[in-house]
Amino acid sequence: MSTSVLILGEYPPPFGGVAIHIRSFVPYLLEHGYGVQIVSAGTHSGLESHEGFDVHRLTHDRVASVKKIAGRIPTLVNDFVKTRFFSDDFLKAQVIAAAAEPLIANADLICAYHIFPWGFAGAMLAEKYKKPLCLVHFGEVYASEPYYRKNIRQVKFIADRASEVVAASQHCARSLGNLGIEYDVKVVPMGVDLESLNPSIEREEIRNRYGIKPTDQVVLYLGRMHKNLGLHTVLEAIPKFSGKAKTIIAGASGELTGAANELARSFPDQVFVAPDFPFEDLSGFYGASDVVVAPSPDNRPCMGLAIKEAMACGKPVIACDIGGIPEAVDHGVTGLLIPTENADSLALSVSELLEDPKQRQLMGQNGRLRAADLFSVEKTNQRLESIFSNVLGN
Incomplete structure (x- = not known):
């Protein structure tokens, strides 16, 4: 039976940096024997079937979000008591967790991109279902440092439940330390496809x-x-x-x-x-x-x-x-x-x-x-997968 990864993060469209990374990383995981399920945002909700994996889309529609949360009110209250955190990010994380829960039983590892709300959802799921979590973060702390300082207890809640914390550069790896939270952060840059992006492109x-x-x-x-x-x-x-x-x-x-x-x-x-x-x-x-x-x-x-x-x-x-x-x-x-x-x-x-x-x-x-x-995508994908392998091996 293959090892299964549950990915929480943006999958294209639209084609932002994280979405492009996940789009290239998933085929690498499939080629190396992993099963993959993705929970992502989108303009519509529903299931998208791709070759070898599925994307479970969440909409930003408030009515649909309330319906998803309604079935897990006891869990929501319990999470609030633990984290003392109630905001839009808390509610978004609850929606993500509600969508991911039907998939969690078959997941051996959770990988969440960005601290809020995806990482928060991943941390709640990791604690509840005793699953290892790999948290990948970027420059979000630098972008909204007052918000992260205000909610430092919640940031620590997320990072404490991660088996590994990964950042896309040394600079971004230092961002948690700047908040006074010290972790052993692995650095794996987002890679680029050297085959499709090359100096011989038609001009x-x-x-x-x-x-x-x-x-x-x-x-x-x-x-x-x-x-x-x-x-x-x-x-x-x-x-x-x-x-x-x-x-x-x-x-x-x-x-x-x-x-x-x-x-x-x-x-x-x-x-x-x-x-x-x-x-x-x-x-x-x-x-x-x-x-x-x-x-x-x-x-x-x-x-x-x-x-x-x-x-x-x-x-x-x-x-x-x-x-x-x-x-x-x-x-x-x-x-x-x-x-x-x-x-x-x-x-x-x-x-x-x-x-x-x-x-x-x-x-x-x-x-x-x-x-x-x-920055070869083959090298960066290999480095991130090796972190997954080490987490699962431990």
């Missing part, structure tokens, strides 16, 4: 779509269109280098989509916006670019998935010297690190790379080698 398809000539230079921002990923700095910098390059802004819609579209109207032949593009176009956007910018404004990023994807595609990266980003970008070798929220510095760095094709090429080659050495 012209995306360029042709936007009428960009083969001789034009292209700067790419790829990520959610939010301030917390630094898009506001990109928008401020674009007029400073617009005469030297075209700019593509691609990613999930967000609070700055309107501002990006407005800038594109002001620079109709220079700036192109691609909100909510199909996932299969991902590699094409990297292939069309010459320089990738990722100026995150704060210390939340563990490393930045787009940064590693760009490196895998042999593209130089301009990013901010903050958080876990220096663990990915080797300044002057695979790209350039700049101060946060500094449009002038971003524009100067873009201009520097646009004007030096040899430096761009060398940085791109170095980035590809670094991605292959440190």
